[in-house]
């Protein structure tokens with residue numbers, strides 16, 4: 444088992460927990476003041492559960508695959524490297540999966556706004572994360588760690604994101620420019636044509652379903668794409684374009700899949716400033 448618990452009397456002195464053995468549980472820490480940082484060991488999988496009203500707010504995972512459960516308070520959770528499972532629980536949480544393919548489970552349907560922070564636009568920096576339970580009325584995708592002074596390419600006024608028609612997306616003659624540090628939100632007709640990076644690269648080429656979209660040479664940008672035939676998946680792609688405008692293999696990668704329909708996203712679902720960890 445190897446599970447252990449830490450009491451309120453000792454938690455304030457603890458800066459490192461766990462030795463990589465599964466089952467470590469941080470509990471019974473009701474006397475700890477808010478803002479306490481819990482840093483897990485750097486070995487393999489560890490498990491952390493933040494007790495309700497424990498006072499513990501912040502967790503930094505190990506380099507392995509961690510299992511981190513938040514409390515009902517606002518938690519700031521950083522998974523670190525490894526394929527982490529993070530369920531922040533209730534409260535307005537900030538979750539950074541970090542490197543590798545994390546499973547981020549947002550389950551609440553109440554008004555608390557959870558912020559999911561992407562760590563980069565590449566496989567190495569972010570991995571391909573699964574984000575479930577995203578509520579468009581509340582939750583936020585943050586690209587503050589990915590883009591410098593980022594902004595939406597097609598959502599500059601109010602809260603409405605203006606989606607190009609499927610016809611306009613495919614019309615090469617009328618370019619839709621995606622400059623560096625922009626997030627562009629799009630919907631094509633068929634999700635099957637955009638649910639892998641290779642398919643999106645094809646979609647951006649001549650006669651592709653996103654032929655109009657032109658990512659600038661040298662740009663770092665984000666594409667959030669769904670298909671009209673699926674209301675339960677939006678794909679988040681990071682683009683790090685080289686000096687040639689054409690987006691080639693390896694220059695566009697999947698960094699997240701969100702179980703929501705991109706047509707319902709508003710500007711309020713995107714953040715470009717630094718929040719939490």
Ligand SMILES: [Ca+2]
Nearest residue numbers: 505522524525
């Ligand atoms: Ca980790």
Ligand SMILES: [Ca+2]
Nearest residue numbers: 514531533534
């Ligand atoms: Ca929480």
Ligand SMILES: [Ca+2]
Nearest residue numbers: 540541543569
């Ligand atoms: Ca990740």
